[in-house]
Amino acid sequence: MKTALIHHWLVTLRGGERVLETVAELFPSADLFTLVCDRSRIPACLAQHRIQSSFLQALPNATSWYRYYLPLFPLATKQLDVAGYDLIISSDAATVKGVRCDAGAMHICYCHSPMRYIWTGYETYYEAAGPVERRILSSVRRGLCRWDYDAAQRVTHFVANSRNVQNRIRQCYGRESIVIYPPVDTDKFAMDRAVERDGDFFLLVSQLVPYKRVDLVIDAFNKSGRRLLVIGDGPERRRLAHRALPNVRLLGTQPEGIVLQAMQQCKAFVFAGEEDFGMVLAEAQACEKCVIAYGRGGAAEIVDPGVTGILFEEQSVDSLLDGLDRFERMSFDKVAIRTSALRFGRRRFMAEFLDFVNKVTAVLSD
Numbered sequence: 001m002k003t004a005l006i007h008h009w010l011v012t013l014r015g016g017e018r019v020l021e022t023v024a025e026l027f028p029s030a031d032l033f034t035l036v037c038d039r040s041r042i043p044a045c046l047a048q049h050r051i052q053s054s055f056l057q058a059l060p061n062a063t064s065w066y067r068y069y070l071p072l073f074p075l076a077t078k079q080l081d082v083a084g085y086d087l088i089i090s091s092d093a094a095t096v097k098g099v100r101c102d103a104g105a106m107h108i109c110y111c112h113s114p115m116r117y118i119w120t121g122y123e124t125y126y127e128a129a130g131p132v133e134r135r136i137l138s139s140v141r142r143g144l145c146r147w148d149y150d151a152a153q154r155v156t157h158f159v160a161n162s163r164n165v166q167n168r169i170r171q172c173y174g175r176e177s178i179v180i181y182p183p184v185d186t187d188k189f190a191m192d193r194a195v196e197r198d199g200d201f202f203l204l205v206s207q208l209v210p211y212k213r214v215d216l217v218i219d220a221f222n223k224s225g226r227r228l229l230v231i232g233d234g235p236e237r238r239r240l241a242h243r244a245l246p247n248v249r250l251l252g253t254q255p256e257g258i259v260l261q262a263m264q265q266c267k268a269f270v271f272a273g274e275e276d277f278g279m280v281l282a283e284a285q286a287c288e289k290c291v292i293a294y295g296r297g298g299a300a301e302i303v304d305p306g307v308t309g310i311l312f313e314e315q316s317v318d319s320l321l322d323g324l325d326r327f328e329r330m331s332f333d334k335v336a337i338r339t340s341a342l343r344f345g346r347r348r349f350m351a352e353f354l355d356f357v358n359k360v361t362a363v364l365s366d
Contacts, residue, residue, distance in 0.1 A: 021043060054076035082099050107154065119145070
């Protein structure tokens with residue numbers, strides 16, 4: 001069966017790309033399509049596939065400025081040529097679910113979230129944008145929502161990365177889906193027994209974009225005086241760096257080994273955004289670390305309050321500080337924390353996803 005894999009963009013290595021890596025391992029002969037690709041930043045396992053980018057690749061600074069080309073996403077998606085493929089698997093948080101497939105081909109969309117800029121995250125992105133970006137976003141939103149809804153109706157089967165996203169797919173597209181949690185590498189993310197005790201710092205690993213609410217975490221730690229390390233980069237970095245007091249350090253993007261070491265040594269992992277799923281939360285738990293997180297979105301599916309972490313109720317400084325205070329007063333079983341994370345393991349994902357693909361594609365063979 002001739003198979004095409006499609007991912008919205010390949011410009012960094014985050015949760016969505018980890019899912020794509022694992023799916024590509026299941027389909028080693030598949031061709032790979034994407035809107036834009038930075039070949040210097042993709043892992044070797046993906047570089048082995050034949051990769052085709054859209055015309056956006058030829059535009060100025062495409063791998064850095066791709067978000068500014070949002071109005072062109074539908075056209076770029078439409079021109080990705082997947083004619084002749086029997087099975088199309090899209091990994092999508094943007095528009096690539098809208099590729100045009102042959103009649104009779106099967107399209108499975110692993111949906112990380114309906115496009116945040118135009119659906120559930122519109123207000124957050126709009127408030128953080130500059131005047132020109134606001135005008136562009138508001139002018140194209142209605143048309144993009146209509147296009148994205150129509151595109152979703154052509155998908156054969158949706159797979160959601162969480163119950164949270166399953167609800168969004170139903171609300172935005174009127175489509176049903178099954179949930180297959182994304183793959184967390186619980187072999188790599190594990191405790192180093194050479195680390196004798198927890199450090200004196202809390203940790204946040206995140207892309208620095210508005211909906212992650214890193215600003216809220218920094219404000220809370222500024223107020224409390226507790227030590228915080230922030231690993232990650234993004235358009236908000238300069239603004240956040242000016243906001244941080246000396247007890248808060250922004251380290252930028254770090255190699256995976258440094259991220260792992262920080263998870264192993266931190267006191268606890270902190271997160272204040274409403275995540276689709278939140279693989280990084282499960283990675284921290286695989287390292288036996290409590291997660292202190294806003295109690296909505298994927299965090300509510302990962303954290304068992306009082307057992308594997310703390311869920312705070314409001315996206316506010318006071319609510320987060322209350323969560324930190326509760327954490328300091330409690331004790332947690334590290335074995336129980338890691339055991340909880342093991343349910344999101346990579347081998348489990350591969351078995352569940354391949355089983356689903358085999359079941360739904362059986363009709364193509366009949």
